[in-house]
Amino acid sequence: MRSVFVTQFGRADVIEVRDVPVPEPGAGQVLVRVHVAGLNYADIMQRKGLYPGGPQPPFPAGFEIAGTVEAVGPGDSVWKPGDEVMGFCLGGYSEYAATDANKLMPKPPALDFRRAAAIPCQYLTAYHTLFTLGGLSAGQTVLIQAAAGGLGTLLVQCAKNAGAAVIGTCSTAEKCELLASIGCDHPINYTGADFEDEVKRITGGAGCELVVESVGGKVFDKSIQCIKTRGRLITLGFASGKPRSVQAQLLLVKNITVSGFHLFGYVSDAEAAAHAMRDLQAWLDAGTLDVIVKHVYPLEAAAQAQRDIADRKTMGKVVLEIVS
Ligand SMILES: NC(=O)c1ccc[n+]([C@@H]2O[C@H](COP(=O)([O-])OP(=O)(O)OC[C@H]3O[C@@H](n4cnc5c(N)ncnc54)[C@H](OP(=O)(O)O)[C@@H]3O)[C@@H](O)[C@H]2O)c1
Incomplete structure (x- = not known):
């Protein structure tokens, strides 16, 4: 073969x-x-x-x-x-x-x-990041980096299905169009706008309850600034090849949490997997996820x-x- x-x-x-x-x-x-x-x-x-x-x-x-x-x-x-x-x-x-x-x-x-x-990697990662770990709920705002990618387009749709407001970043106008077509409320082309400034403008200065970060480098540093008081950033990867660290001082001043997520730590959680597959089927049936x-x-x-x-x-x- x-x-x-x-x-x-x-x-x-x-x-x-x-x-x-x-x-x-x-x-x-x-x-x-x-x-x-x-x-x-x-x-x-x-x-x-x-x-x-x-x-x-x-x-x-x-x-x-x-x-x-x-x-x-x-x-x-x-x-x-x-x-x-x-x-x-x-x-x-x-x-x-x-x-x-x-x-x-x-x-x-x-x-x-x-x-x-x-489904095995990208959908389950999107679901467990947002809900099993991230606790995202209706009315909250989530910032998603690399939102037009394989994982990103599923994060956007899962978050919308849960009733959250979604801010998504990407690198081209065509990717922004795709994001708008799948329900992203605020697509940001980061090559033409500073996403940190945009998040502050969109949220009236408050920031987001949840930030999903997979790029690393300066994007990670700026993403920390986009977390609302008592909010959470979940780091999933570092596509830039530049993993970052965070100062404890930043965490305590704003009461924020930075969590790591890796799917393989979740795949043997049968209850969480059952929730993920139940919601997938419901969203497929309703035509609200593709x-x-x-x-x-x-x-x-x-x-x-x-x-x-x-x-x-x-x-x-x-x-x-x-x-x-
Ligand atoms: N921890 C886990 O369990 C887990 C599971 C799945 C995925 N992930 C992580 O999630 C991220 C997305 O994975 P994916 O498979 O869906 O890939 P993808 O999003 O389809 O592709 C990566 C995207 O990252 C963005 N990007 C930003 N800076 C980049 C750089 N310096 N070099 C290359 N790309 C850059 C690009 O989008 P723009 O052009 O729009 O910037 C690119 O399209 C990856 O970091 C991956 O490792 C983690």
């Missing part, structure tokens, strides 16, 4: 498509025929060797998939061949992936494989897909389509 490997840490040209044997599912595992692999910014950080605790090269790229069950390993399984699933694995940019049965979820019938490929998929690449173009995300050329979810 074809599988995309990161051969060494570095730029996207270290990516190589290899011909490798189809994996055998072990006890408690499932072999999935991958229809669509989701790309995530974490794939780029892993390739660069910047992902904390990430794999050592050579390693198969990707961890988010949607597809059909091809076979199940020895022992009882909740899955059977032909089931449509989405979930996590090692080596998702591949024609087949063997993964633990409990890392898979049923694909909602309302979603095609392209859209389903955004996964925006604007960039679909073949497996062989994995390097180009990662380049385009890192160069900020993409909006919404980016996928590799392996079975069309």
Whole structure:
């Protein structure tokens, strides 16, 4: 089978498509025929060797998939061949992936494989950040950085579904248009306006109850200034490659909280996951949430897909389509 490997840490040209044997599912595992692999910014950080605790090269790229069950390993399984699933694995940019049965979820019938490929990582991250950790509720205001990205477009829609007011930042007018089309109340193109000034103007100087920050560097520093008294900033990543620290003095003066979020600390929380999937189904049924998929690449173009995300050329979810 074809599988995309990161051969060494570095730029996207270290990516190589290899011909490798189809994996055998072990006890408690499932072999999935991958229809669509989701790309995530974490794939780029892993390739660069910047992902904390990430794999050592050579390693198969990707961890988010949607597809059909091809076979199940020895022992009882909740899955059977032909089931449509989405979930996590090692080596998702591949024609087949063997993964633990409990890392898979049923694909909602309302979603095609392209859209389903955004649910395991980006939707669950958006949901748990805003609600499980962030406690966002109706009437509050949330600031979302990189709002037009894969995670960002889901954060915006989840927050709107909860009745919050949403301020979202992005780098182009086209991205602002996309944000407005999915309900973002205040899209800000940060290349033409200072987002900190804009947040102060929009909130009458008060700031936001919740700030979701994934860029790092100066964006993190300025985001701290956008938190309302007794509000919270959740740091999810550092796409700029520049993780930041925060002075304790700043926290106490405004009674603010800065929290870290990493999805893998939440995936085994069955109750939180059930809430997330219940709300997803309700929002899909109501037509108030969609996964925006604007960039679909073949497996062989994995390097180009990662380049385009890192160069900020993409909006919404980016996928590799392996079975069309
Ligand atoms: N902690 C977790 O569990 C978790 C889970 C999922 C994602 N994340 C994090 O959430 C962020 C978004 O992930 P994603 O996969 O949905 O990616 P994405 O948002 O689709 O792509 C990254 C976006 O970041 C913005 N950006 C700002 N500064 C950048 C820079 N210096 N270089 C590159 N991009 C920059 C760009 O948007 P503009 O052009 O509009 O600025 C770009 O489109 C990433 O930091 C990722 O690591 C964390």
